[in-house]
Amino acid sequence: MAQAITACLPQxxxxxxxxxxxxxxxKCSTTKACAMFGKDASTKDKLRCWCRECWNASARKRHAxxxxxxxxxxxxxxxxxxxxxxxxxxxxxxxxRAKNKNINPYRDPLKLKRCGDCEETKVVTDFHCNxxxxxxxxxxxxxxxxxxxxxxxxxxxxxxxxxxAKRRAKAAAPLTPERSKQVTEVYRIAELASAFMQxxxxxxxxxxxxxxxxxxxxxxxxxxxxxNAAKGTKTHADxxxxxxxxxxxxxxxxxxxxxxxxxxxxxxxSKLPTTPHVPSAKRPTRQRG
Numbered sequence: 001m002a003q004a005i006t007a008c009l010p011q012x013x014x015x016x017x018x019x020x021x022x023x024x025x026x027k028c029s030t031t032k033a034c035a036m037f038g039k040d041a042s043t044k045d046k047l048r049c050w051c052r053e054c055w056n057a058s059a060r061k062r063h064a065x066x067x068x069x070x071x072x073x074x075x076x077x078x079x080x081x082x083x084x085x086x087x088x089x090x091x092x093x094x095x096x097r098a099k100n101k102n103i104n105p106y107r108d109p110l111k112l113k114r115c116g117d118c119e120e121t122k123v124v125t126d127f128h129c130n131x132x133x134x135x136x137x138x139x140x141x142x143x144x145x146x147x148x149x150x151x152x153x154x155x156x157x158x159x160x161x162x163x164x165a166k167r168r169a170k171a172a173a174p175l176t177p178e179r180s181k182q183v184t185e186v187y188r189i190a191e192l193a194s195a196f197m198q199x200x201x202x203x204x205x206x207x208x209x210x211x212x213x214x215x216x217x218x219x220x221x222x223x224x225x226x227x228n229a230a231k232g233t234k235t236h237a238d239x240x241x242x243x244x245x246x247x248x249x250x251x252x253x254x255x256x257x258x259x260x261x262x263x264x265x266x267x268x269x270s271k272l273p274t275t276p277h278v279p280s281a282k283r284p285t286r287q288r289g
Contacts, residue, residue, distance in 0.1 A: 035237040106135035117144035182217035190222040200225040
């Protein structure tokens with residue numbers, strides 16, 4: 001059994017050699033597979049002396065101690081070869097988009113991922129989708145991303161005010177008083193849904209504003225905030241194929257209408273629909289002979 005497991009390990013770590021290759025020269029002083037070490041052409045075995053985990057932890061520590069040093073180094077590298085860096089970034093993002101085109105990043109909701117800001121390990125559902133990144137997810141969790149946006153909005157309110165005014169002007173359409181009331185009613189329904197469902201709801205433009213959609217009653221609908229953020233500027237057809245949970249919500253949204261019935265004593269009652277109870281089969285009675 002042990003030989004069979006040992007024989008499978010090289011395939012598990014995607015090693016080139018047929019036998020299990022291990023290396024111990026790591027900061028954590030543990031023996032790990034060679035696949036756990038980064039490449040380094042200057043060493044004899046073409047591998048780094050530290051494993052990937054120790055190397056990344058050391059790099060994060062150096063950056064936290066002196067972030068301006070690394071930022072200055074990145075600025076110098078970009079100033080020396082701006083076109084080369086832009087081409088490399090564009091090619092890498094295009095390759096990631098092609099690789100993640102038909103892959104659902106939430107296919108394994110219990111998979112863990114480390115956030116680059118708070119350095120906490122969370123499940124993948126706590127990260128926004130980003131097809132340009134390796135793995136199809138952002139490098140920071142949703143909480144840290146929202147905190148970044150809020151901090152930037154507080155620091156530069158004029159940019160966000162101008163952007164929102166431009167978006168509203170682009171989506172504005174001449175409305176009659178009756179249609180204006182219908183638009184207001186859609187926003188009121190979203191507020192009521194947020195209070196009833198105990199989760200935030202937004203008003204979604206079915207045809208995005210960036211694609212010519214207008215703020216008219218036929219183009220508005222309440223939508224959970226998470227789905228609305230994941231939909232972004234996608235069309236309805238694209239969101240059905242790429243946004244997890246969007247198809248289920250559009251095709252079969254939950255109903256919360258109360259069911260009215262009459263009790264055996266003639267009283268009128270109402271309740272939310274529940275799954276009917278199916279009684280189990282009775283056990284046959286044993287006859288005494």
